[in-house]
Amino acid sequence: MKCRTCRGPAVIDLPRHNANFCAEHFFELCRRQVTKAIDEHAMFGTDDRILVAVSGGKDSLAVWDMLVELGYRADGYYIALGIGDYSEESREITERFAAERGLALRIESLRDDHGFDVPTAAKVTGRVPCSACGLSKRHLFDRAAREGGYDVVVTGHNLDDEAAVLFGNALRWDVEYLARQTPVLEAGDGFPRKAKPLVRLSERETAAWCILRGIDYVIEECPMAAGNRHLQYKELLNALEEKSPGSKAAFYSGFLDRMSPLLADDRRRDVLHRCVHCDSPTGGESEVCAFCRLVERTRGQEAVPVEMLVKKKSRSRTSRRGD
Amino acid sequence: MIVVLRHPRREIRIEGSRRVHALLAELELTREAHLVIRNGTLVPGDGLLEADDTIEIRPVVSGG
Ligand code: SF4
Ligand SMILES: [Zn+2]
Ligand SMILES: [Zn+2]
Numbered sequence: 001m002k003c004r005t006c007r008g009p010a011v012i013d014l015p016r017h018n019a020n021f022c023a024e025h026f027f028e029l030c031r032r033q034v035t036k037a038i039d040e041h042a043m044f045g046t047d048d049r050i051l052v053a054v055s056g057g058k059d060s061l062a063v064w065d066m067l068v069e070l071g072y073r074a075d076g077y078y079i080a081l082g083i084g085d086y087s088e089e090s091r092e093i094t095e096r097f098a099a100e101r102g103l104a105l106r107i108e109s110l111r112d113d114h115g116f117d118v119p120t121a122a123k124v125t126g127r128v129p130c131s132a133c134g135l136s137k138r139h140l141f142d143r144a145a146r147e148g149g150y151d152v153v154v155t156g157h158n159l160d161d162e163a164a165v166l167f168g169n170a171l172r173w174d175v176e177y178l179a180r181q182t183p184v185l186e187a188g189d190g191f192p193r194k195a196k197p198l199v200r201l202s203e204r205e206t207a208a209w210c211i212l213r214g215i216d217y218v219i220e221e222c223p224m225a226a227g228n229r230h231l232q233y234k235e236l237l238n239a240l241e242e243k244s245p246g247s248k249a250a251f252y253s254g255f256l257d258r259m260s261p262l263l264a265d266d267r268r269r270d271v272l273h274r275c276v277h278c279d280s281p282t283g284g285e286s287e288v289c290a291f292c293r294l295v296e297r298t299r300g301q302e303a304v305p306v307e308m309l310v311k312k313k314s315r316s317r318t319s320r321r322g323d
Numbered sequence: 324m325i326v327v328l329r330h331p332r333r334e335i336r337i338e339g340s341r342r343v344h345a346l347l348a349e350l351e352l353t354r355e356a357h358l359v360i361r362n363g364t365l366v367p368g369d370g371l372l373e374a375d376d377t378i379e380i381r382p383v384v385s386g387g
Contacts, residue, residue: 001367001369012358012367023364057385058385059385203383203385204355204357211358211360211364211365211381212364219329219381220330220332221385225385226386230386231384231386234384235384238355242353
């Protein structure tokens with residue numbers, strides 16, 4: 001196989017582009033796709049201060065690496081979730097990534113800073129771990145951006161993530177979620193702007209970026225993810241992609257071009273007030289936001305080992321909306 | 324060849340040489356969900372894996 005651009009030996013075949021690339025020209029393609037996503041959706045500019053939500057996985061490290069390489073001002077923000085060895089390893093990898101490149105990384109620990117961890121929250125609330133985890137991540141990203149004076153929070157969601165979430169939302173015809181599924185969410189009501197610069201790259205491509213760039217990332221999965229619906233949707237979409245390359249991109253970009261504009265009216269946010277504890281915007285009846293309520297409920301609870309939940313979880317299938 | 328698989332990490336032995344596509348098909352692994360790594364770099368679909376190679380098949384699908 002030869003590189004489409006230089007005719008040198010290729011390292012990767014990309015069926016959806018009907019082409020093969022050497023490492024250098026594969027990088028060029030990725031940069032072009034990311035730049036296109038940033039420009040097309042007016043995500044941010046080179047003057048903006050960007051906070052990248054990093055997990056130590058391939059996508060968040062790839063997006064951080066690309067943004068820095070493209071000349072953006074991007075700092076990292078990592079949340080230690082307390083999910084056993086998985087969290088330990090992902091923290092080490094993230095810290096090393098930042099240190100080797102001299103990048104600013106802010107670390108927040110659920111256990112040390114807020115007195116609980118994801119397994120304990122799952123036990124106390126009686127809900128799946130991803131529920132407390134997603135709630136905590138969204139809350140803390142927003143808060144970190146607000147307190148740190150950042151213009152935008154960037155996450156590593158890729159094309160496969162977005163296509164799988166879209167598939168799930170469409171299966172349920174969840175109009176509220178469909179309306180909000182855009183590559184950029186504008187700031188407002190105390191929430192920072194949020195952007196997903198990797199929406200034009202598949203996860204095979206973001207993984208290839210990391211491997212070819214020599215980026216060490218967490219390969220093992222979060223033990224809580226096994227068998228969730230999000231993964232089942234990805235499997236279905238990949239089966240389709242295999243038969244008909246380009247299906248995922250067409251599904252997602254068709255939604256953005258033709259469906260999403262029709263849902264603009266449904267994109268309104270709820271009426272919000274400020275949490276009396278942490279000053280975060282929050283809806284509903286309570287004076288206190290959902291995160292502060294979670295902190296309260298888990299206070300003084302004994303830590304729950306991860307293994308307990310993994311076993312329990314394999315018996316009951318869970319659903320997530322992919323946060 | 325020695326093939327390293329993930330989730331969890333384990334090794335299997337395959338006799339003889341193979342093209343990447345053929346090996347993935349034989350192991351019933353989706354091309355879109357995997358990359359093949361040899362000596363720290365990627366091997367494309369028609370790349371030939373030799374009988375004495377050690378390679379890794381890296382799943383790329385994440386759950387979170
Ligand atoms: S799989 Fe669930 S528990 Fe694990 S990091 Fe993702 S959202 Fe959190
Ligand atoms: Zn080339
Ligand atoms: Zn609060």
